[in-house]
Amino acid sequence: xxxxxxxxxxxxxxxxxxxxxxxxxxxxxxxxxxxxxxxxxxxxxxxxxxxxxxxxxxxxxxxxxxxxxxxxxxxxxxxxxxxxxxxxxxxxxxxxxxxxxxxxxxxxxxxxxxxxxxxxxxxxxxxxxxxxxxxxxxxxxxxxxxxxxxxxxxxxxxxxxxxxxxxxxxxxxxxxxxxxxxxxxxxxxxxxxxxxxxxxxxxxxxxxxxxxxxxxxxxxxxxxxxxxxxxxxxxxxxxxxxxxxxxxxx
Numbered sequence: 001x002x003x004x005x006x007x008x009x010x011x012x013x014x015x016x017x018x019x020x021x022x023x024x025x026x027x028x029x030x031x032x033x034x035x036x037x038x039x040x041x042x043x044x045x046x047x048x049x050x051x052x053x054x055x056x057x058x059x060x061x062x063x064x065x066x067x068x069x070x071x072x073x074x075x076x077x078x079x080x081x082x083x084x085x086x087x088x089x090x091x092x093x094x095x096x097x098x099x100x101x102x103x104x105x106x107x108x109x110x111x112x113x114x115x116x117x118x119x120x121x122x123x124x125x126x127x128x129x130x131x132x133x134x135x136x137x138x139x140x141x142x143x144x145x146x147x148x149x150x151x152x153x154x155x156x157x158x159x160x161x162x163x164x165x166x167x168x169x170x171x172x173x174x175x176x177x178x179x180x181x182x183x184x185x186x187x188x189x190x191x192x193x194x195x196x197x198x199x200x201x202x203x204x205x206x207x208x209x210x211x212x213x214x215x216x217x218x219x220x221x222x223x224x225x226x227x228x229x230x231x232x233x234x235x236x237x238x239x240x241x242x243x244x245x246x247x248x249x250x
Contacts, residue, residue: 055067085107205241
């Protein structure tokens with residue numbers, strides 16, 4: 001769907017937000033110009049990719065209310081209900097259930113308001129998809145972490161880290177990634193933008209960049225995704241993640 005459709009949908013949503021439109025009209029006009037004219041016109045991402053990037057960064061920021069607004073936009077521009085669900089399911093591996101539960105509640109309420117019958121059926125992967133997931137899993141475990149980042153001390157030597165890896169593989173690759181509801185490039189884009197919204201996760205960001213590169217999400221694409229997240233997670237976090245991409249390229 002054309003970017004114009006996304007901006008039109010976003011503008012309509014903020015016109016519907018009467019309290020903000022009435023109490024802070026100049027701010028809303030300034031933010032809309034920033035986010036939906038300047039930022040949304042920039043870069044290579046289509047509307048679905050942009051929505052995945054923004055929603056993931058909002059989860060990383062803990063911005064539940066804004067997430068609800070942008071989830072409505074995501075549905076309007078072609079993100080499927082099952083895709084919204086998958087973004088949240090896999091975010092548990094990064095954030096944990098506590099921070100993620102409010103986002104799941106928001107999406108459930110939104111889908112029910114749209115007469116989407118819950119629960120949704122998850123589609124299992126086929127043999128070809130299963131091989132692709134195995135490639136991603138291998139890229140994750142084999143990702144090189146630059147000495148410019150901050151790897152966890154004792155990672156390889158501590159058996160408790162190995163136990164965490166086992167649980168992570170079980171939850172992600174035999175759980176979340178066992179469904180074709182969300183294609184791999186969008187899954188890895190989501191993980192990257194979610195991590196970019198967090199602090200002190202440079203080593204995880206580098207692993208995510210390595211996996212994204214393995215499946216075709218190159219550094220330019222990830223940088224474009226970060227820029228789309230600037231209105232939602234702020235300039236400092238975007239600047240920091242862009243610097244991580246620069247170190248990864250070297």
